Amino acid sequence: MTDWVPFPDDVAARYRELGYWTGETFGQFLADRAARFADRVAVVDDRQRWTYRELDERATRMAHGFVARGIEPGDRVVVQLPNVAEFLSVVFGLFRAGAVPVFALPPHRSSEISYFCSHTDAVGYVIADKFGGFDYRVLADQVGVREVFVLGDPGRHTALDDVPVDPSGELPTVDPSGLAFLQLSGGSTGVPKLIPRTHDDYLYSVRESADICGLDTSSVYLVALPVAHNFPMSSPGILGALHAGARIVLASAPSPDVAFGLIERERVTITGVVPPIALVWLDAVATRSEDLSSLRVLQVGGAKFAEEAARRVRPELGCGLQQVFGMAEGLVNYTRFDDDEDLVAISQGRPISPDDELLVVDSDDVPVAPGEVGHLLTRGPYTIRGYYRADEHNEVAFTDGYYRTGDLVRVLPSGHVVVEGRAKDQINRGGEKVAAEEVENHLIAHPAVHDAAVVAVPDPFLGERTCAFVVASGEVTGPQLRAFLRERGLAAYKIPDRVEFVAEFPHTGVGKTSRRDLRRALGGR
Numbered sequence: 318m319t320d321w322v323p324f325p326d327d328v329a330a331r332y333r334e335l336g337y338w339t340g341e342t343f344g345q346f347l348a349d350r351a352a353r354f355a356d357r358v359a360v361v362d363d364r365q366r367w368t369y370r371e372l373d374e375r376a377t378r379m380a381h382g383f384v385a386r387g388i389e390p391g392d393r394v395v396v397q398l399p400n401v402a403e404f405l406s407v408v409f410g411l412f413r414a415g416a417v418p419v420f421a422l423p424p425h426r427s428s429e430i431s432y433f434c435s436h437t438d439a440v441g442y443v444i445a446d447k448f449g450g451f452d453y454r455v456l457a458d459q460v461g462v463r464e465v466f467v468l469g470d471p472g473r474h475t476a477l478d479d480v481p482v483d484p485s486g487e488l489p490t491v492d493p494s495g496l497a498f499l500q501l502s503g504g505s506t507g508v509p510k511l512i513p514r515t516h517d518d519y520l521y522s523v524r525e526s527a528d529i530c531g532l533d534t535s536s537v538y539l540v541a542l543p544v545a546h547n548f549p550m551s552s553p554g555i556l557g558a559l560h561a562g563a564r565i566v567l568a569s570a571p572s573p574d575v576a577f578g579l580i581e582r583e584r585v586t587i588t589g590v591v592p593p594i595a596l597v598w599l600d601a602v603a604t605r606s607e608d609l610s611s612l613r614v615l616q617v618g619g620a621k622f623a624e625e626a627a628r629r630v631r632p633e634l635g636c637g638l639q640q641v642f643g644m645a646e647g648l649v650n651y652t653r654f655d656d657d658e659d660l661v662a663i664s665q666g667r668p669i670s671p672d673d674e675l676l677v678v679d680s681d682d683v684p685v686a687p688g689e690v691g692h693l694l695t696r697g698p699y700t701i702r703g704y705y706r707a708d709e710h711n712e713v714a715f716t717d718g719y720y721r722t723g724d725l726v727r728v729l730p731s732g733h734v735v736v737e738g739r740a741k742d743q744i745n746r747g748g749e750k751v752a753a754e755e756v757e758n759h760l761i762a763h764p765a766v767h768d769a770a771v772v773a774v775p776d777p778f779l780g781e782r783t784c785a786f787v788v789a790s791g792e793v794t795g796p797q798l799r800a801f802l803r804e805r806g807l808a809a810y811k812i813p814d815r816v817e818f819v820a821e822f823p824h825t826g827v828g829k830t831s832r833r834d835l836r837r838a839l840g841g842r
């Protein structure tokens with residue numbers, strides 16, 4: 318069993334020759350930007366404002382603290398923090414300690430966190446004491462990791478503020494082509510997949526993204542989505558902002574109440590949201606008094622943004638729209654600022670790199686005619702060659718180094734991609750990804766459930782919602798099943814929006830549960 322699949326040597330050599338991979342580590346990246354932009358403000362949240370120099374110093378202090386607590390190079394540490402400045406000092410602290418952050422999202426509960434910890438053999442877990450009415454220390458107790466670091470009141474654990482510091486100690490040398498962190502996959506399988514990214518490949522995508530999105534020292538990037546998600550982290554996100562000497566503003570929530578106030582106060586120039594948030598903003602703006610005139614770009618991605626909504630952005634919000642079709646596995650597409658309005662309204666952008674290879678194939682892996690819809694496969698200088706510790710799944714998810722995205726797309730003559738649908742067993746709930754099989758496995762664990770199938774149902778606001786079809790073998794109600802999933806520690810966004818009981822499942826020709834028929838059955842009710 319290999320931990321992760323590195324790029325083939327000849328391919329890596331080529332990416333270096335082309336200048337894509339520069340040999341810079343995340344630790345050096347921050348030190349370099351801190352030297353260049355020392356007194357500029359790097360990050361702002363509800364409570365604090367740090368300059369680049371302060372962020373750099375805090376990251377180093379955290380690194381020494383982690384080392385003093387026995388975190389060793391290569392150790393995995395699960396990070397689950399809300400949108401706070403400490404996310405940056407913690408993550409860069411871990412990078413400098415040579416450790417490997419594993420990014421969890423705030424809604425994750427014991428089901429997900431236990432899996433991340435056990436699958437990666439994590440030795441550490443970083444949390445906030447409480448956030449959104451939830452006490453993460455309780456979760457830490459359930460999960461049982463060796464070192465728990467808490468932002469705020471630590472209870473019986475270690476406070477992030479008093480990790481012991483030994484400034485005389487040396488920090489390790491870090492390999493830029495090595496594993497930098499593990500990002501979360503939306504997933505379509507029974508257990509979530511973890512995505513191994515390197516310093517070299519990720520920082521390439523970050524630099525190019527900052528460039529494509531026009532970031533410079535006058536830019537102010539608002540983090541409206543959960544900061545650990547790949548979109549606000551790298552497209553261009555917080556890392557793109559640091560690369561360019563821009564200012565990061567962290568919003569505790571994406572609601573107009575919070576976000577609009579921050580846009581006005583901090584003179585935000587760019588932010589990235591998922592389609593439902595864009596819709597809320599579009600509907601709210603007419604009745605709000607905040608001054609949003611500083612906003613130049615609204616990026617929308619994570620799920621398909623309807624053309625009608627896309628066309629409302631400039632007239633109603635007064636800023637440009639940039640569509641973003643990305644994935645934590647790598648490939649990111651952006652519409653460009655000089656694309657004409659129609660292209661920006663109908664397409665999800667074109668790839669970052671001239672060396673992003675996109676294949677659009679039919680179900681026999683034969684390339685479709687140009688412009689036809691097919692399955693998107695991709696490889697390139699920042700797309701992974703395999704998931705972390707997933708040899709078996711990698712056999713089906715990767716072919717010839719190409720990642721099978723599970724997305725159905727067509728490519729326009731300009732090279733822009735239009736997302737037309739999805740072939741993977743995943744529900745895209747307004748940008749939050751739910752793997753059908755993962756939820757089904759939890760449902761089947763209930764003694765009164767004989768079988769379960771989770772499918773997407775169209776929704777005007779979220780794009781899709783989840784519906785669980787259940788064949789019961791005993792007395793059970795929908796609310797009881799939802800409560801059962803919550804008790805099993807499943808993140809709230811994965812709990813089915815609807816539960817429908819059926820006598821049996823429709824089957825496809827080969828005897829597999831037919832999700833299409835299930836969706837159709839639902840349409841008939």
Ligand code: J2J
Pocket residue numbers: 501502503547548551552617618619620621622640641642643644645646649665722724736739745748750
């Ligand atoms: C349709 N589907 C989209 C879009 C992603 C930037 C932006 C988004 C993500 C992300 C990201 C879509 N239209 N505009 O990592 O850096 C669906 C596709 C894709 C999956 C990836 C980034 N943008 N999608 O959403 O890893 O199905 O990354 O394969 O969460 O989201 O999900 P995720």
